[in-house]
Amino acid sequence: HRNAYEPDCIFCKIAEGSIPSRKVYGDDEIYAFHDISPWAPVHFLMIPKRHVPSMAQVRPEDAGLLGRMLALAPKLALEQGCNPYPEGGFRIVINTGAEGGQEVHHLHLHVIGGARPWLKG
Numbered sequence: 001h002r003n004a005y006e007p008d009c010i011f012c013k014i015a016e017g018s019i020p021s022r023k024v025y026g027d028d029e030i031y032a033f034h035d036i037s038p039w040a041p042v043h044f045l046m047i048p049k050r051h052v053p054s055m056a057q058v059r060p061e062d063a064g065l066l067g068r069m070l071a072l073a074p075k076l077a078l079e080q081g082c083n084p085y086p087e088g089g090f091r092i093v094i095n096t097g098a099e100g101g102q103e104v105h106h107l108h109l110h111v112i113g114g115a116r117p118w119l120k121g
């Protein structure tokens with residue numbers, strides 16, 4: 001499904017506020033909150049408030065929203081304690097589908113930083 005709100009979706013409920021979360025940012029279209037099981041000192045998720053299951057369902061008309069999410073991420077990362085570029089920085093991850101490691105099927109960007117023990121290779 002690709003609707004305004006999916007009643008069985010945990011991230012729709014977080015965006016709406018019926019499941020509590022630790023807020024990082026919110027506006028009309030975007031909500032950001034701390035991951036409940038962080039991989040690094042800074043680890044928050046950015047979601048569109050409307051239900052898009054994954055990157056696989058993104059449409060051309062979503063480009064503006066996705067662009068705003070990406071453009072906002074560096075500001076939020078610094079506010080949350082990521083060190084400045086280039087010595088610091090962060091990683092943005094979008095798991096997509098089962099083989100992409102996606103567990104929650106409401107599109108989300110992981111923004112991860114503050115240290116790098118989670119980096120592979």
Ligand code: 5GP
Pocket residue numbers: 010021022033034035036037038094095101102103104105
């Ligand atoms: P995925 O594997 O789908 O890319 O990542 C889902 C992420 O959502 C995981 O990192 C997981 O810790 C996080 N998560 C799952 N349920 C909740 C929740 O109820 N609250 C918060 N804050 N994070 C959650």
Ligand code: ZN
Pocket residue numbers: 005006009010011012013050051052105106
């Ligand atoms: Zn949803």
